[in-house]
Amino acid sequence: MSEKVVVTRQGYEKMLESLKFLKTTKRREVADQLEKARAFGDLSENAEYETAKEAKNQLETRIRELEERVAHAKVVELDDIPKDKVYLGATVKVQNLASKDFFQYILVSQDEADFDEGKISVTSPIGKGLLGKALGEEAKIQVPAGIVQLKIMEIKYE
Numbered sequence: 001m002s003e004k005v006v007v008t009r010q011g012y013e014k015m016l017e018s019l020k021f022l023k024t025t026k027r028r029e030v031a032d033q034l035e036k037a038r039a040f041g042d043l044s045e046n047a048e049y050e051t052a053k054e055a056k057n058q059l060e061t062r063i064r065e066l067e068e069r070v071a072h073a074k075v076v077e078l079d080d081i082p083k084d085k086v087y088l089g090a091t092v093k094v095q096n097l098a099s100k101d102f103f104q105y106i107l108v109s110q111d112e113a114d115f116d117e118g119k120i121s122v123t124s125p126i127g128k129g130l131l132g133k134a135l136g137e138e139a140k141i142q143v144p145a146g147i148v149q150l151k152i153m154e155i156k157y158e
Contacts, residue, residue, distance in 0.1 A: 007074070
């Protein structure tokens with residue numbers, strides 16, 4: 001992976017915090033599990049040891065992936081983004097033209113996405129469909145359930 005990972009300052013800080021947690025606290029926990037499993041004796045028939053080894057491998061893979069993302073991160077400062085259109089960091093209020101329902105999304109990088117908090121990735125179908133749209137514009141977006149038509153009702157940057 002050598003392509004840039006575009007993130008907000010907040011997303012970058014969150015990646016660093018997560019990496020620090022994985023390299024310190026989580027690594028220590030996994031090492032303790034491995035040590036306890038070794039104490040059970042014969043490693044060739046020790047399921048706890050195999051489970052702990054697998055957890056260590058998964059952890060180290062996650063750490064390498066996150067280090068790679070941090071190394072290739074391009075932090076986008078919200079001050080540098082035009083405020084008249086939908087871009088990374090925008091809070092967008094949209095109306096579904098079929099159902100007349102209103103939704104609010106915050107467009108973030110893939111690493112920051114959290115649907116429960118209303119944060120959707122700019123690489124998601126809805127995120128891609130809204131990018132670059134101005135107030136009052138409509139977007140026809142292909143989603144797994146079909147085509148959804150959204151109208152931009154409000155754009156905010158905080």
